[in-house]
Amino acid sequence: MPCSAICACPVSNLLVMKHIYYLSFFLLLISACDKDKFHPDYSNGMADASKNGENWVGQGYALISQQNKYAFLFSVYNQYGELRQELYFFNILRAIGTYQLYKVQSQNLDSLASARFFTSSSDGDVSEDSYYVKADSLASNIFIESIDTNSGWVIGKFNAVFYIRPDYPKFNPANPDTIRFTNGRFSAKVLE
Numbered sequence: 001m002p003c004s005a006i007c008a009c010p011v012s013n014l015l016v017m018k019h020i021y022y023l024s025f026f027l028l029l030i031s032a033c034d035k036d037k038f039h040p041d042y043s044n045g046m047a048d049a050s051k052n053g054e055n056w057v058g059q060g061y062a063l064i065s066q067q068n069k070y071a072f073l074f075s076v077y078n079q080y081g082e083l084r085q086e087l088y089f090f091n092i093l094r095a096i097g098t099y100q101l102y103k104v105q106s107q108n109l110d111s112l113a114s115a116r117f118f119t120s121s122s123d124g125d126v127s128e129d130s131y132y133v134k135a136d137s138l139a140s141n142i143f144i145e146s147i148d149t150n151s152g153w154v155i156g157k158f159n160a161v162f163y164i165r166p167d168y169p170k171f172n173p174a175n176p177d178t179i180r181f182t183n184g185r186f187s188a189k190v191l192e
Contacts, residue, residue, distance in 0.1 A: 038081035045188030047074040047087065049158070049181040056181070058087060062154055062188035067111065070094055070144075070154065072188050083125075086118045087181070089142055089158070096147060101140040101160060103132045113142065117162045119175055128171040131162035131179060139180075151189070158184035 040046075044061040058074030065071050070092040076085040091113050092099055099113040119128040133140050139161040146155045162179040164170060170177075 038077055038079055040077065044191060045186065047184060047186035049184030051181055052176060052179060058085070060186070060188050062190045064190060065090065067091065068094065072186065074186065082123050083120045085120070087115070089115045092142055092144065094147070096144050098141055098143045100135070100137045101133045101142060102135045115140070115160050117179055119172065121172065129175045130165040130168060132165055134161040134163055136161065153187060153189050155187045158186065160184070
């Protein structure tokens with residue numbers, strides 16, 4: 001039987017179309033599963049460092065504070081998009097240079113450069129443990145390497161040692177008492 005006779009058969013074409021339909025539906029279903037997975041948004045900035053010897057990467061951005069200084073926030077989310085960690089630098093001068101990080105109680109009451117680290121649980125709205133930065137010029141500092149005032153991008157490096165806040169009970173026993181960030185790098189866009 002010639003090929004043209006087989007292809008002209010309406011039953012064959014119907015079976016082929018049915019298989020194409022099921023294959024297309026299956027592929028669409030598989031691709032939709034990956035779209036449900038959370039993907040970090042690094043379009044406004046990111047930071048990466050070694051955190052207690054393991055690779056750490058956070059998405060982030062920069063702001064200009066009321067004191068006309070930089071604030072940088074870098075966040076880590078789990079695969080479901082739930083907030084797990086936040087690294088926050090604040091009161092950073094808007095100039096190229098290296099700045100020692102100090103422990104301060106409030107970003108509004110003090111003009112010293114500082115940083116904080118927080119952990120979260122549940123769906124990201126439950127605060128876990130809070131960490132203060134250890135004020136040591138060698139272990140805790142931020143270096144502003146470049147500032148592009150036209151695009152709003154700030155690039156720099158950091159090292160920081162944090163200790164768990166002593167005036168609060170430890171929420172998550174699995175969290176370490178001390179967190180050490182080394183060889184940190186960041187880029188962040190100032191949001192308006």
